[in-house]
Amino acid sequence: MTINSDSIAYYPLFANLTGKACAIVGGGAVAERKAASLLEAGALVTVISPACSAQMESWVQQGKLALVREGYRAGMSAVAQATLVFAATDSYEINESIRLEAESLGKLVTVADHTAGSGFIVPAVVRRGRLLIAVSTGGASPAVAKKIKQELEHTFGSEYEDYLDLLQELRLLIQSLVGNTVVRQHVFKLMLEWDLIGFIRLGHLKAAWKRELFDRVTQTPTLDGMVRIGLWIQGHLH
Numbered sequence: 001m002t003i004n005s006d007s008i009a010y011y012p013l014f015a016n017l018t019g020k021a022c023a024i025v026g027g028g029a030v031a032e033r034k035a036a037s038l039l040e041a042g043a044l045v046t047v048i049s050p051a052c053s054a055q056m057e058s059w060v061q062q063g064k065l066a067l068v069r070e071g072y073r074a075g076m077s078a079v080a081q082a083t084l085v086f087a088a089t090d091s092y093e094i095n096e097s098i099r100l101e102a103e104s105l106g107k108l109v110t111v112a113d114h115t116a117g118s119g120f121i122v123p124a125v126v127r128r129g130r131l132l133i134a135v136s137t138g139g140a141s142p143a144v145a146k147k148i149k150q151e152l153e154h155t156f157g158s159e160y161e162d163y164l165d166l167l168q169e170l171r172l173l174i175q176s177l178v179g180n181t182v183v184r185q186h187v188f189k190l191m192l193e194w195d196l197i198g199f200i201r202l203g204h205l206k207a208a209w210k211r212e213l214f215d216r217v218t219q220t221p222t223l224d225g226m227v228r229i230g231l232w233i234q235g236h237l238h
């Protein structure tokens, strides 16, 4: 059956691949890009390919990547054990055989040269600590996905890493202080009005200041308190 890629309503999700086996068939530029992002996500990556890029060879030397230096054939254990399978050879026919085998084993498989037949596709991403922004064009133009990613990299700079760490701590503190869910949601909303980003950008986020912020929140975890803390932060910016 020919799948029309226009009709695919992709479901976005963030997969936890820590310690999970993933198999990439092929050792070229596409395989290398997929291996890099999988390693960053903590996956256990096995590449199946008679030859692979210099970068992948060096990951193999460093023990970061397992390599099966063979051409793909049905029944390979790396495929059978994989959570995700990447068919990234330069042969449409071989990629299709990989897809069919992986699907018959119930795996999610992506095919480098067959977007509509893929069980998932990989987005362009911006990582800033806990902030993860993923961009997809549904395969219409990966170059545009990359361009949008680069624009987002400017908007969401490295300060978002500290910002989200701080917000997570504040959120946990407020969850422990404010029992009423409705009030808590309002408090979170008001917290977002604080110009913590500006504060972090100026390099003001020091341990002593952070302690004072947490003390102030602990003393007045109320709607009025949040507004006052916002003004106090503003005062530090000028």
Ligand SMILES: C[C@@]1(CC(=O)O)C2=NC(=C\c3[nH]c(c(CCC(=O)O)c3CC(=O)O)Cc3[nH]c(c(CC(=O)O)c3CCC(=O)O)/C=C3\N/C(=C\2)[C@@H](CCC(=O)O)[C@]3(C)CC(=O)O)/[C@H]1CCC(=O)O
Residues within 6 Å of the ligand: 033, 034, 037, 110, 111, 112, 113, 114, 115, 120, 121, 122, 123, 124, 125, 135, 136, 137, 138, 139, 140, 141, 142, 143, 144, 145, 146, 149
């Ligand atoms: C985002 C990124 C993630 C990653 O790979 O890690 C990614 N491709 C990237 C770059 C890129 N890929 C290509 C170019 C050359 C310019 C161009 O063709 O536009 C560039 C740009 C460059 O290299 O500068 C060529 C290309 N890509 C696909 C095909 C096959 C086809 O179209 O059939 C062809 C050959 C077309 C041909 O030869 O005709 C297919 C896919 N590529 C996807 C992802 C998925 C959809 C993403 C989306 O939803 O938009 C999808 C469907 C499947 C998948 O691979 O998951 C990564 C950017 C990483 C970064 O952020 O830097």
Ligand SMILES: NC(=O)c1ccc[n+]([C@@H]2O[C@H](COP(=O)([O-])OP(=O)(O)OC[C@H]3O[C@@H](n4cnc5c(N)ncnc54)[C@H](O)[C@@H]3O)[C@@H](O)[C@H]2O)c1
Residues within 6 Å of the ligand: 025, 026, 027, 028, 029, 030, 031, 048, 049, 050, 051, 052, 053, 070, 071, 072, 088, 089, 090, 091, 094, 111, 112, 113, 142
């Ligand atoms: N999805 C994407 O982002 C994207 C981007 C560019 C190109 N592509 C498509 O993906 C394909 C791969 O692109 P590339 O630039 O990595 O190609 P490449 O030529 O650099 O690499 C192909 C790799 O496949 C390996 N290979 C060939 N036959 C094999 C077999 N039987 N078993 C295992 N490995 C085998 C080769 O050893 C080589 O390492 C291209 O044909 C292109 O159509 C996809």
